[in-house]
Amino acid sequence: MLYALCFLLFMIGLYCALVKKNMVRIVLGIVIMEYAVNILLIMIGFRIGGEAPILSPPQGLPLKTSLQSVDPLPQALVLTAIVISLGSLALMVSICIRTYQRYGTFDITQIRRLRG
Amino acid sequence: MNGMTIIVKNISSWIKILIFLFGIYITLFGHLTPGGGFAGGVILASSYILLTLAFGKRVTDENLPLWLASRLDCIGALLFLAISLVGFLFGASFFFYNFIQQKYLAQHASDFHLVSAGTIPLSNFAIALKVGASLFMVFLVLSTFRPGEPAQQE
Amino acid sequence: MKIPLPWFVAIPLAAAFVLPMFGEKVRKTSLAIANGTMALLFLFSIFSLGRQDVYLVGRWTIPFGINLVLDGLSELLLLTVSVVSFASMVFSIRYMQRYTGLSKYLSLFLLMVTGMNGVVLSGDLFNLFVFLEIASIASYALVGFGCEHEELEASFKYMVLGSVASMFILFGVAMLYGMTGHLNMAYVSQALQGASLRLPVVFALAMFLAGFSLKAALVPFHAWLPDAHPAAPAPISAMLSGVLIKTLGIYALVRVVFNVFGVSPEQDWSIHLSWLLITLGVLSMVIGVFLAVGQWDFKRLLAYHSISQMGYVVLGIGIGALVIAQGGSHTWAALAILGGLFHLINHAVFKSLLFLTSGSIETATGSRLLKDLGGLAEKLPLTRTTCTIASAAIAGIPPFNGFWSKLLIVLAAVWAGHVWLAAVTVLVSLVTLISFLKVQRYAFLGNTPAHLDSVKENGGSMSWAMGFLACLCVLMGLLLLIPDLKTTILDPAVNTVLNGIQYAGDTIANSR
Numbered sequence: 001m002l003y004a005l006c007f008l009l010f011m012i013g014l015y016c017a018l019v020k021k022n023m024v025r026i027v028l029g030i031v032i033m034e035y036a037v038n039i040l041l042i043m044i045g046f047r048i049g050g051e052a053p054i055l056s057p058p059q060g061l062p063l064k065t066s067l068q069s070v071d072p073l074p075q076a077l078v079l080t081a082i083v084i085s086l087g088s089l090a091l092m093v094s095i096c097i098r099t100y101q102r103y104g105t106f107d108i109t110q111i112r113r114l115r116g
Numbered sequence: 117m118n119g120m121t122i123i124v125k126n127i128s129s130w131i132k133i134l135i136f137l138f139g140i141y142i143t144l145f146g147h148l149t150p151g152g153g154f155a156g157g158v159i160l161a162s163s164y165i166l167l168t169l170a171f172g173k174r175v176t177d178e179n180l181p182l183w184l185a186s187r188l189d190c191i192g193a194l195l196f197l198a199i200s201l202v203g204f205l206f207g208a209s210f211f212f213y214n215f216i217q218q219k220y221l222a223q224h225a226s227d228f229h230l231v232s233a234g235t236i237p238l239s240n241f242a243i244a245l246k247v248g249a250s251l252f253m254v255f256l257v258l259s260t261f262r263p264g265e266p267a268q269q270e
Numbered sequence: 271m272k273i274p275l276p277w278f279v280a281i282p283l284a285a286a287f288v289l290p291m292f293g294e295k296v297r298k299t300s301l302a303i304a305n306g307t308m309a310l311l312f313l314f315s316i317f318s319l320g321r322q323d324v325y326l327v328g329r330w331t332i333p334f335g336i337n338l339v340l341d342g343l344s345e346l347l348l349l350t351v352s353v354v355s356f357a358s359m360v361f362s363i364r365y366m367q368r369y370t371g372l373s374k375y376l377s378l379f380l381l382m383v384t385g386m387n388g389v390v391l392s393g394d395l396f397n398l399f400v401f402l403e404i405a406s407i408a409s410y411a412l413v414g415f416g417c418e419h420e421e422l423e424a425s426f427k428y429m430v431l432g433s434v435a436s437m438f439i440l441f442g443v444a445m446l447y448g449m450t451g452h453l454n455m456a457y458v459s460q461a462l463q464g465a466s467l468r469l470p471v472v473f474a475l476a477m478f479l480a481g482f483s484l485k486a487a488l489v490p491f492h493a494w495l496p497d498a499h500p501a502a503p504a505p506i507s508a509m510l511s512g513v514l515i516k517t518l519g520i521y522a523l524v525r526v527v528f529n530v531f532g533v534s535p536e537q538d539w540s541i542h543l544s545w546l547l548i549t550l551g552v553l554s555m556v557i558g559v560f561l562a563v564g565q566w567d568f569k570r571l572l573a574y575h576s577i578s579q580m581g582y583v584v585l586g587i588g589i590g591a592l593v594i595a596q597g598g599s600h601t602w603a604a605l606a607i608l609g610g611l612f613h614l615i616n617h618a619v620f621k622s623l624l625f626l627t628s629g630s631i632e633t634a635t636g637s638r639l640l641k642d643l644g645g646l647a648e649k650l651p652l653t654r655t656t657c658t659i660a661s662a663a664i665a666g667i668p669p670f671n672g673f674w675s676k677l678l679i680v681l682a683a684v685w686a687g688h689v690w691l692a693a694v695t696v697l698v699s700l701v702t703l704i705s706f707l708k709v710q711r712y713a714f715l716g717n718t719p720a721h722l723d724s725v726k727e728n729g730g731s732m733s734w735a736m737g738f739l740a741c742l743c744v745l746m747g748l749l750l751l752i753p754d755l756k757t758t759i760l761d762p763a764v765n766t767v768l769n770g771i772q773y774a775g776d777t778i779a780n781s782r
Contacts, residue, residue, distance in 0.1 A: 037444055040448075044444060044448040098417055186290060
C-alpha cells in the first residue's frame, strides 16, 4: 500500500514535469520524482523495530543477526542517488538561469525557437 | 556585495571555525561513526557558504577563489583515483586493494580506533575535498549569475 | 595482454580531471592528452576482443561486491564507443578552434566516454544507473555548450526528458531490489526465474522499457532528439547519435530484457514484449524517416534519421525475441539479432561520419541550412566523397556496410513469416535514399551561391577523421563476409543475447 503511495508521488512529479509551463516548476517536478524513488528505496530497506546498521564498541564484531537491523544497502543507494540528483539539479538550475538571461522569461510556451 | 550587518559578521566569524572543525571531524571519523567524506564535504562547503553570505563575495575571492576551488575539486578526484590505483604497487593486481589494512594493520586488532580500516579514511578525505570544493563552486557560480543582467564571460 | 577492466573507466576519468588543471592556455597539451587517451582506449578495446571476464572490484565476491563483466555484447559496444569517440576527438582538434572553453569541452567529452564505458561494462543494475547518469549529465552540458538561445532550449528539453527517463530506470531498479534482494544482474536474473509474483515483475519491466526507450528516443518518446542532437557541436552530435543513444538506450534495454528478465517460451509475457519491441521499431522507422524528408536543416535531418535507424535495430532485436518467445529455431533468431546488432555498429559509424561531414560543411560555409548551400562538390571534394559514401551506406546501397545489416533484417523478417515487416523495411530504406538524394542535390550539386565562392576544404585533423570513418564504412561489410572476423567480433555478441539468462550462470562461474 505504501509502495503504491510512492508511485502516486512519482506520478505527481511526472505530471508536474510534463504539464507545467514554468521552467522552475518543471525542475521541481523532477525533484519530486527523485524523492519519490528515494522514499521507495528507503522503505524497501526499512524493518519495523529494526536498529541502525552501525557497529559500536560495546557490541562489536561479530554482527548480530541481520534480521534485527535495517537493510543498509538501500541507504547507500539513496545517498548515491541524492548526489547524482544534486549534480543534475545544479546543471538544470544553471541552464534555467542562462535561459532566463537569453529569453527574459521562464515560460516555456514563449521559449520556442525550435520547431518541426 | 558588502555582506550583512555587524551582528551576523561577528557571530559567523566565530561559528565558521566550529562548522569547519565539525566538517573535519565528520570526515576523519567517517569509518567509525555515521558520516564520512560526503557529509563532511558538505559541512566544509557550508562553512565557506556562510562566509560568503555574511561577508560578501570579496572575502571569499581572497580565501577560496573559483580557480582554486576548481583545482581542489580536480585534486580530490585524482587523489581518490590514485588511492584506488596504489594497490597495484603493493603486489595485488586489482582495484581498491586496501593495502594498508592488508599489509600493516591486520596484525594489530585495532577495530574502532581512529587508525584502522586502511585506505578508507584516506578515501574519505579525498571525497571530502572533492565534494566540498565542488559544492562551494556550484554555490559560487549560481550566485554570481544575476538574472536580468546580460550574459557575462566566465 | 590482459587489461584490467576498470582501466576502461579509470583512464578517461583521470584524464577528465587532469585537463582542467592546465587551464585554458595550453590548448595543444590538452588536445594531445585527450587524443592520447582516446587512442589508448581504442587499442585496449581491440586487445580485449574475444575475452570472457568478470572483474571483482576490490576482490569482494559477488553478490556482495561490485563486478564488471566483459562478454561478447560488451566487447562489441566497447569497440564501437572507442572507434567513434576516437574519430570525434581527432575531428575536434580542428573543429573546436572557434570555441572557447576547450578544456571544459574535453573534460566533459572524456566524462561522457567514462560513463558509456561504465554502462557497457557494469555488472550490476545500480552501477548501470550511476554510469548512465554520468554519461547523461555530461551530454546535457555538452548539448548546451554554445550557450546560445537554441542550444539552451534544446539542452533544457533534453535534460528534462533525460532526467525523467533516469527516474523511471531508478524506480525499476528499486522495485527489482525490493523483489529479489539483489542488485547484481546475475543474481537478480536467477531470483526472477523463480519469482512467483507476476505483476510486479511486469511492472518493473515496463518501467525499464519506458526509461530506456526515452534514452534511445524510440518514437513515442523521441521529442527531445531532433532538438538536442543538432544543437551540440558537430563532434558531440556524432557521439550522441553515434554511440550515446545506443549504449544508454539499446544496449541497456537488450541487457535488461534478454539477460536479466529473460525472453523464453515459458514466460507468457515474452510474446507481448517482443511485439511491443517490434511496434516501437516500426513506428520509429516509419515516423522518423517521414519527418526527416521534410527537413532543411542538415543536422536536424540527420537527427531524424537517427530515430529511424534506431528503429531498424530495435526491429531486428524484436524479431529475434519473437522467434525465441514462440519457441522457433534459434538459427533464425540469431540471424535477426545479428542483423540488429550489426546495424547498430554500422549506424554508429555512418551516422557519426554524416555528422562530422555536416560539421565540416558548417565550418567551411558557416551555414547548415540546405537551401543556403549548393555546388560544394568542387569546393569540398573530400567532404563530398565521404558524405556520399555515408549516404549510400545509410540508404543501404550494396557494397557499403548499411546494406548488409538491412539485408539481414529483411531476411530475418521474411523467414520469421512477417513479410509486411520486410516490406516496411525496404520502403523506409527507399525514403531514406530519397532524403539523402535531396542532401546531395542541394548541398553538393547545383549552382554555387555567390557567398560561397571563397569556400575552402578543411584540411588537417578533420579530413583524417572523416577519411578514417569512410574507410570503415566501405570495409565493414567484411565483418560479415570474412568468417574469422565474424566469429571474433559479431558472433559472441549475438550469442550473449541469444543465450539470455545463461548470462547469470556464466557470470557466476567466471567470477570464481
